[in-house]
Amino acid sequence: MATVKRPRSTSTELKRTKKTDPVTAAGKLRENLSNGNLEEAIRLRAYLLWEQEGGIHGQDVNYWLRAESELAPHNVR
DSSP states (O other), X not given: OOOOOOOOOOHHHHHTSOOOOHHHHHHHHHHHHHTTOHHHHHHHHHHHXXXXXXXXXXXXXXXXXXXXXXXXXXXXX
C-alpha cells in the first residue's frame, strides 16, 4: 500500500491564516486602557504589530517596546 505524502505549507498559505479583527482589537485596547490594565494593552498591541508585519519571530522585545512607547501616554495618572 502506497503512502500519500501531504504537501508542506508554503509561506503564502501561512499568511492566509485569519488575522485579528481590527475593530475587535481596538475595542479591547480601549477597554484595557480604561480599566488601567496597561500591560495587557501593551501585549495586545505588540501582537498586532507582529501580525501586521508578517509574524516575524525573534523580534518580541522590539514589538513590546514599540507597543509600550505607543501606549505610554495613556499611563499618565
